[in-house]
Amino acid sequence: MARIGIIGSAGRMGQALVDAVLAAGETHAGGADKGDDLAALAAGSDVLVDFSSPHALEASLDAAVAAGVPILIGTTGLEERHHFLCDHAAEHVAVLQTGNTSLGVTLLAHLVREAAQRLGEDWDIEVIETHHRMKVDAPSGTALLLGQAAAEGRGVDLAGHSERGRDGITGARARGAIGFASLRGGTVAGDHTVQFLGNDERIALSHLAENRRIFARGAVRAAQWLIGKPAGRYTMPEVLGL
Numbered sequence: 001m002a003r004i005g006i007i008g009s010a011g012r013m014g015q016a017l018v019d020a021v022l023a024a025g026e027t028h029a030g031g032a033d034k035g036d037d038l039a040a041l042a043a044g045s046d047v048l049v050d051f052s053s054p055h056a057l058e059a060s061l062d063a064a065v066a067a068g069v070p071i072l073i074g075t076t077g078l079e080e081r082h083h084f085l086c087d088h089a090a091e092h093v094a095v096l097q098t099g100n101t102s103l104g105v106t107l108l109a110h111l112v113r114e115a116a117q118r119l120g121e122d123w124d125i126e127v128i129e130t131h132h133r134m135k136v137d138a139p140s141g142t143a144l145l146l147g148q149a150a151a152e153g154r155g156v157d158l159a160g161h162s163e164r165g166r167d168g169i170t171g172a173r174a175r176g177a178i179g180f181a182s183l184r185g186g187t188v189a190g191d192h193t194v195q196f197l198g199n200d201e202r203i204a205l206s207h208l209a210e211n212r213r214i215f216a217r218g219a220v221r222a223a224q225w226l227i228g229k230p231a232g233r234y235t236m237p238e239v240l241g242l
């Protein structure tokens with residue numbers, strides 16, 4: 001039985017993860033939240049799973065590296081410096097960072113990349129996401145992941161083509177832009193739609209999460225898969241064989 005240590009274990013995802021770890025027949029090696037001893041958790045775990053806050057990231061990665069255990073980062077709202085930290089940790093242990101651990105979104109990203117590649121810039125791309133009222137970051141990690149897939153399909157850099165937070169006299173839409181819109185309210189677990197808007201026709205590719213169990217199941221699968229992997233960066237498509 002694998003010992004899975006959970007950072008952010010008292011949170012919404014943390015609780016779903018504890019259930020999923022036990023349902024998969026693995027051992028919940030313990031949890032850590034703000035102020036808890038990460039070194040002790042890492043030393044007693046075969047793999048760490050962090051769904052908490054960007055503020056926790058550096059300490060989580062340091063604990064994984066010090067204990068020599070792989071780590072899955074599901075936390076969103078990450079900035080460029082956080083991605084550098086993941087790269088650095090991946091020189092020492094296996095690291096998988098993703099904005100969405102579900103099977104459905106992993107497949108959706110593949111479809112979005114394919115559609116963006118085939119349709120070209122005559123089709124405008126907009127990523128729309130809806131989440132529960134407690135979510136603190138926007139756009140969601142999944143929206144950014146889907147935007148990245150669209151950018152890769154087009155062979156462009158996402159940062160140079162994003163349109164986020166439109167308000168006021170924005171001017172006409174830039175050709176080739178990838179737009180983002182975020183809605184917040186209620187208890188929505190996470191809905192994402194990528195719209196391709198052409199002349200006189202539209203395509204919408206959607207994923208609707210009905211609960212957090214889908215993220216937790218995917219995270220446990222990824223955690224199990226990471227155990228024994230050499231140092232490096234890994235992805236959900238690799239875990240799921242997509």
Ligand SMILES: NC(=O)C1=CN([C@@H]2O[C@H](COP(=O)(O)OP(=O)(O)OC[C@H]3O[C@@H](n4cnc5c(N)ncnc54)[C@H](OP(=O)(O)O)[C@@H]3O)[C@@H](O)[C@H]2O)C=CC1
Pocket residue numbers: 007008009010011012013014032033034035051052053055056073074075076077098099100101102141215
């Ligand atoms: N990749 C994916 O598939 C998914 C990712 N997520 C992401 O996971 C993260 C957590 O989401 P959710 O569970 O809803 O959030 P919650 O706010 O419910 O839970 C976060 C937990 O992390 C703890 N925490 C906060 N700061 C730290 C810290 N510095 N060190 C250790 N623990 C800390 C919180 O403790 P306290 O309450 O004391 O602050 C809380 O227990 C978000 O970034 C979310 O976007 C969510 C779902 C799926």
Ligand SMILES: O=C(O)C1=N[C@H](C(=O)O)C[C@H](O)C1
Pocket residue numbers: 076077099100131135136139140141142143189190191
């Ligand atoms: O905060 C959430 O709840 C979720 N966060 C992730 C994200 O930012 O994409 C994944 C999922 O959509 C739920």
